Amino acid sequence: MPVTETASDKLWKRRDRKTQLTVWGVQFVCLMIFVYCWSLVSEKTIWEFVYDAPRQAGDMASRMVPPAWDYMDKLWLAIWDTINIATLGTLMAVVMAFPIAFLAARNTTPSVVFVRPIALFIIVSSRSINSLLWALMLVTIIGPGVMAGVLAIGFRSIGFCAKLLYEAIEEIDTTQVEAVTATGASGPQILHYGIVPQILPAFAGISVFRWDINIRESTVLGLVGAGGIGLQLNASINNVAWTQVSLILLVILGTVIVSEWVSAKVRHAII
Amino acid sequence: MLRLVDLVKQYKTGDTALKGVNLEVPDGQVMALIGPSGAGKSTLIRCVNRLVEPTSGKISLNDMELTSLSQGQLRRARRRMGMIFQEYALVERLTVMENVLSGRLGYVPFWRSYFRKFPQSDIDEAFRLLARVGLDHMVDKRADELSGGQRQRVGICRALIQQPELLLVDEPTASLDPKTSRQIMRLIKELCEERKLSAIINIHDVLLAQMFAERIVGLQLGEIVYDGPPDGLTPDVLTQIYGEEDWEATIEKVDEDEEEDLDAAPKRAAGSE
Amino acid sequence: MNTANMKSRTWKKPPFIESPMLRWGLVVGGAFYLALAFGTMDVNWGRVADGIPRGQRFVSAFFPPDFVSRAGDIFDGILESLWITIISTVAGIAISIPVGLGAARNLSPRPVYLASRAILAISRTFPEIIIALFAVKLFGFGPFAGFIALSVGTVGFYGKLLAEDIEDMDPSQAEAVRATGAGWFQWLNYAVQPQVMPRMIGLGMYRLDINFRESAVVGIVGGGGIGATLLTSFDRYEFDSAAAILLVIIGIVMAVEYSSSYIRKWVQ
The missing domain is CATH 1.20.5 (Single alpha-helices involved in coiled-coils or other helix-helix interfaces)
Incomplete structure (x- = not known):
């Protein structure tokens, strides 16, 4: 009390x-x-390095300026690849997430007992594995390159998109569905007339949102060899070419900001 | 003729919504179903086209037994019953035309509905119906741009394009203002007369029920407590259906209404409500 | 019914984009982009073909995955990931509170606001992995680098949401407490904190969840944790161990996600 x-x-x-x-x-x-x-954690840390870090950082920063602007020529292709990885990966994810979401949503799944758990399992395992881990696996299987990057982004995004989409499906207005059912429409017709129009805006919003995230993620896939600007970053760091590194960082910064701006614009236009 | 025999519906929660309802609706009759919220009105009409599965009992429409149909047969049977909803239940992101044409979904194969390639006869009929309810200039408007009364007209077109034998109408005026309510009810009544349709209309508003229906059925706690003509609704009867309340005002007004031209009714009634 | 003037009027679904120029422009542009993107993808099909047996080996390694032969390494890696997750979440949130307060427009003077927003923007833009890469260069290999990277990521994420939440709070409550003559910290404690606290605890849980996922990958660039173990097993072609590690990661992510969503529900 x-x-x-x-x-x-x-x-x-x-x-x-x-x-x-x-x-x-x-x-x-x-x-x-x-x-x-x-x-x-501190047991595994060499504290001398940590104490020395500020000096190191200053040293690194001083060696980074000015950025090697002429290296830009070699970066255009990497930027193009990065954007392609994100876009094609998102496209692939969206196409596959669409049916999976319908199988996972409680109100549209053909079977709550058999199909839904499978769909949910696909969603969970896709979401739990970071795109970098997917890339690591895919590079091992199909070799380094843009292809592995696209698939990695795709596999990682399926779960994300499907999860948000099936939550949207579960929240639809049921009376509209009821009305279409009452006309004697068949299952696919109910889906197409009663449910799809209701979730289309959410679907578009989710896709653009994920595309924005994927631009960010595809900048690092190169670290494990899956294409994109991360490859150049890794190479420049290994060659201790700090002026190139700073240029790459600026480019990544620019790309991320532009993609954020584009996605905000598009989402604003849709909703 | 629609015939319900010993219709029982018990929900999984244990609530019994209908306790053995027996009802016959002859062809061409417009019947109003009144009763308090939770009396089972909605459940009753949803049992007819089996949006709600009845627990037991039989429903037949023109000698077709509805309760024992398979999924495919049920779809074909649903085409014969048009339904009009409370809150319109239009698919909001589709256009007026698409909403009306969705009434033909039971008749066209999936590919046609997918590509919006409905037969020309359906499109003609859709235009005819939209002209009849005064909306043919809004064909390509999206449903969520319409006002309440306009949406309900689209809802009516969607039900009628099915060429139904029976209309199931669920609280058509619940979200409309008094004037629009009357217009919509009159439209439903006129269309039923034109097409010799029978209809079951769930309605909260006793006044509207008396004005536009030729027969009133009162439902209370899943049982029919009144079945007769509109002028048989005495204070005693209403008390039996709804519970104790001063009913005199409601009744008198209706008696006057029936003497007069219908067009005069909305203005006066709206003013005195 | 005036059906006389209603001859066969056709109807077509109105197109989504009205201007035909723009509509076809988008279609052609999209097709052109796709063609170009696929054209420059430069898939080495020979290498893909080579990879198929390896891929088969990899996939078959999932049945059964080998938890045993590297059990010690896996266990150590997982524990290290968990330590990194916990301390980086705590430290990141601790740092992001002042930054977030600074970045709330209704709380801070303009210079502080701009500085805080700049900190948030920079820490949010770069993926944790890139930060980890530099942290490894500065602090050496090991969990400390991972800790730094995830903390920076947490500051960017949490600080921004905290700032937005404070900007969205109910100003009348804040005004009422200020009217009592409360000092700035008293005002924070009585007016701001009660309003933002429940949501922020939920977001903290969510970030814990994200940090665990990320801690599984910072190891790939040398930031300690299970990622390092995973990379090693890939490099040694020990796919059965790799499969085991992936399954363990999935399991823990699910457990963390489930418990964090449970705690979030319980808090709100």
Whole structure:
């Protein structure tokens, strides 16, 4: 009880004794976990490097300017590849996510017991594996190149798009569907007239949103050999060509900002 | 003729919405179904086209047993029953024309509906119906750009283009203003007369029911408690259906209404409500 | 019914884009782009063909995956990933609170606002992996680099959302508390914190979830954690171990996601 009465006064405290102790206890445990994790990480850290880092960073920064502008000639193709990876990957994901979302949504799935869990499993496993991990696997299987990047982005995005889409499907207005059903329409007709028009805006929004994220992600796929500007970044870092590195970073910055602007514009136009 | 025999509907939650309803609606009759919220009105008409599966009992339309149909047969049977909804239930992101043509979905194969290649006869009929309800200039407007009354007209066209034998009408005026409500009810009544359609109209508004229906059925807690002509609705009967309330005002007004030209009714009634 | 003047009027679905020039322009442009994109993709089909047996080996390694022979490494890697996740989430959120406060337009003077927004924009633009790459150069291989990278990512994510949340808060409540004569920190504690807290706890959980996923990949560039173990097993062609690691990652991601969504529901 937060209010206790003593002989003379009514005392008010925010929490009673038991709650207060619990709160302190939980806070203490969280602190301990943090300290423990920290000690484990610090054990594996060479602190001399860390103390030296600011000087190193300054050194690195000074060697980065001015950016090697003439290296730009070799970057155009990499930018083109990066954009293609993101776009084609998104396209592939969207095409595959569309049917999967219908199989996963509770109100459109042909079978809640058999089909829905399979669809959900596809969604979850696609989402759990980072695009870089997908790229790592695909480079091993089909070799380095843009193709692996496209597939990696695609596989990673299927789950993302399908999840958002099936949530949209589950939230549709059921009376519109009922009305189409009452005309004697068949299953595919109900889908096409009653459900698809309702989720189309969400679908377009999700696609553009994911495309924006994918531009960002496709800039790093090159680190494992899956094409795009990450390849150049990796090579320049390995050659300690810092002026090239700074140029690449600027290019990535520019690409990301432009893609964000485009996606905001497109989403604004759709909705 | 639509015939319901011992119709029972029990929901999974255990609520019994209909407790053995027996009802016959002869061809060409416009029947209003009144009763308080939760009386089972909506459930009853949804059982007829099996948007809600009845628990037991029989429903037959012109000697076709509806309760035992397979999925495919049910689709063909649904074509014969047009349905008009509360809140219109138009597919909001489709155009007026697409919404009307969606009433033909039961008749055309999937590829035709997919490419919007409906037979010319359907399109002619759609234009004719839209002209009849005064909307033929709005063919390519999207449904969510229309006003409530216009949407309900589109809803009516969608039901009628099915060439139904029976109209199932669920609270057609629940979200309309009093004047538009009357216009819509009159339109439904006239169209039923023109096409010799029978109709079951769920309606909250007793006044409207008395004005436009030739027969009133009162439903209370899943059972029929009144079945007769509109002028048989005495205060006692209404109390039986809805519970205790002062019903005199409602009834008197209707008696006057029936004497007069229908066109005069909306203005006066709207003013006195 | 005036059916006399209603002869066969045809009807076509009105096109989505009205101007035919623009419509066909988009179609042709799209087709042209696709052709060009596929044309420059430069797939080395020989290499793909070579990869097929390897791919088969990889896929067949999933049945059964080998959890045993590298069990020690996998266990260490996972634990390290978890440590990185926890401390980077905590540290990132701790840093992002002042930055987020600074980046809220209704709270901060203009210079502070602009500086904070700049910090957020930069830390958000670069993917965690690129930051990790540089962190490894600066701090050496190991979990510390991963920790730095994820913390920076967390600041960008959390700080921005915190700032937006504060900007969206109900100004009348804030005004009422200010009217009592409360000091700035008292005002934060009584007017701002209660309004943004529930959502921010939820977002913190969500970020914990994201950080675990990311911690699985920072290892690929040397930032410690399970990613390093995974890369090693790929390099050694130990696909059965790699499959095991991937399954473990999926399992933990699902567990973290499930529990974080549970906690979020419980908090709100």
